[in-house]
Amino acid sequence: MPQTLYEWFARSVERVPDGPALEVGGEVLTYRELHRCAEAVATGILEAHGAVPERVALLANRSLAAFAGYLAAQRLGAAVVPLNPGHPVYRNEIICRAIKCDVLIADENGESQLAGVGGTVETVVRLQDSDVLGARPGPLPEPATTPGDVAYVLFTSGSTGRPKGVPITHANASPYVARNIARYEVGPGCRVSHTFDLTFDPSVFDLFVTWGGGATLVSPARSELLSPVDYLVDNAITHWFSVPSIVSVSANLDNLPTGRPTALRQSIFIGEQLTYNQATAWRAVAPQARIDNVYGPTELTVACTEYRLPADPGQWPSTSNDTVPIGPVYEYLDHVIVGEDGAPALEGELCVRGVQRFAGYVDPEDNRGRFLVWNGDRYVPDEGAAPGPDHYYRTGDRVRWENEEFVHLARLDHQVKIRGYRVELGEIEAAILRHPDVIHAVVIAIRDGETVQPVGFYTGTEVPERQFVRWLRERLPIHMVPRRLHHRDSLPLNANGKVDRNSLRDDVMSGTG
Incomplete structure (x- = not known):
């Protein structure tokens, strides 16, 4: 079994060099071509930086530059630190300073943040897809990565108001990749979805379970995910992996048509509770596809449990909260x-x-x-x-x-899942408290149907809600910004002198919040 993430990819380059590895932005690249692009980017990193970097920040997403940059860093043995171009500059700067990256790779999506984030690293490498396609690799050092080396570092929401860095080694990731290739029978001819941003750890499945199995990663534009059935059908997707809320959002938009033939044979959901309503709606889209519900925090490398629904809905087990079981923990854990x-x-x-x-x-x-x-x-x-x-x-x-x-x-705490992302309500509170007009802030999570929404309360000088939301969007990812912000002269306290969150929740649910 390969010991590093790059070895999983390289083995498929040897096995199926002319098989399609990646479809992105209208381009189809074989394993041989993607390998050449990755080595060319690795060559460019060495030339720009003058040495093999220890950590490479990747300010890129859903582009050939992003995928080639990720593989290039892995080829050099550097840990990848994904940054999301859609997140505020402020947050990306915090991450880069916390991990002290040597090199920053930015695609066209990340260009606008270079004035801020670029100052946190020694070397900036700008990449456009056209540059990657036309580049040629030069001499590279022999791979020297060991299983104990860090493969990537992801930052999760932190209760102190700052993100927490989670380093995952190749030794952590390789067993996960091996298990999922085998369980989902990923191999040449399979076409795998790419619904997760690189800052979300299920993207490790998208990339390395796909490439480790010799399959094709089909990367859509973000807008395509608003019509998941069109994406499935038009791209002959065989393996789907997403958060369950994609099903609910699409259904609410009346954008989940049934009766269209698909090539889908495996669906996997992660990141939130999968309700039986969601499972039923998705099964209507692709009745022949297996449905797996999996669970795991970033700290345990993407997923550590799995449960497969029986093919016959009449045999689906009832649960106390009408959600699909997450299944047993992997037997080797x-x-x-x-x-x-x-x-x-x-x-x-x-x-x-x-x-x-x-x-x-x-x-x-x-x-x-x-x-x-x-x-x-x-x-x-x-x-x-x-x-x-x-x-x-x-x-x-x-x-x-x-x-x-x-x-x-x-x-068990004030951490919730919003659109599949793990969010500490304390980080949202910390952001609200940074506003100069705010004295005290509390954020609660309210369930609206099958989705969770943060709702904020604050004391101090009242700020127009739209203006406050815009201010927060410059400091928090969009999924963490409360859609409702309530000004109060004071916040209710319980018998212990703490803010009475249940009282605030009751006010919201009754419409008086």
Whole structure:
């Protein structure tokens, strides 16, 4: 089995050099051609930087430059730090400074942010798709990457108001890639969707499960995902992977037609609870396709559980919250459900350790309390900054063992999933508090049908809502910006002197918030 992400790709270059590897922006590239593009970009990085970089920031998305840049960094043994051109400059600058990247690759989508983000790195490499297609590789050093080296670093929302860096090694990622290639029978002739931005860890499946299996990655323009059935049918997609909310959003737009023949044979959903309503709606689109629901935090390398719905809807298991089970944990990982008393339980926090578990955050201080150890009597949080291999990672997700399967119930803290992204409400609160007219801020999550929306409350001088939303959009990704911001003279307190979030939630639900 290959030991690094680049080796998964390189093995397919050897096996199926003339097979289609990538379709993007009207171009179709074979494995041989994509390999040449990646090595050409790697050559350009070496020439511009003068040495092999340790970390490469990738300010690019859904372009040949983005994919070739990702592979080029992997070829050189550098850790990839994806940045989203659609996120605020402020956030991308914070990430680059936190991880200290050597090189920044920017495609046309990222050009507008270079004035701010470019100043955080030593070397900036601008790439356009036409440049990548016409470039030729030069001499490159022999690959020297080891399984223990970091493959990529993703930043998740942090409760302190700053993103938390999650380094994932090749040794973490390779077992995940191998398992998913085998489970979903990904190979030459398969055509895989690409619904996830590179800053969202399921994109690792999109890229490396696809390329590791020798299949074709079909990258759409973002607008194409508003009509997922057209994308499926027009591109003969065989493997679909997305957050469940794509189904709900499309259905609400009356954009989920049934009865159209598709080549789809496998659907996979991740990032949010998959409701039976969503599963039923999607099955109507492609009745012949298998539906898998998978779960996992970034810290456990994309996914660590899986559940496949029976082909006959009459055999779908009932659950206490009408969501599809997330299934058992991968058999090669160790897990425990921990109750409130720290003892193993049938309902509680899911905690996992094993080969896919990361070794700790970029900032060791973020590790404190995020791992569990056994003290001889019960599991307790470890307040140290350096977790050992025997420590369980605390997912923060409450699950229940129902009918021999795990069912995801809720978050244990103020962390929620919005459009599939993991969001700390505290980070949104911190952004609101940065406004000069705000004194105190609280954000709650409100479920609206099958989606979750953040709602903000604040004290201080009232700011026109539209103006406040525009201000926040310069500081937060769009999915984190509250659609409603309520000014209050004061915030209600509970008996403990803390803000009464339940009272605020009741006000919103009753229409008085």
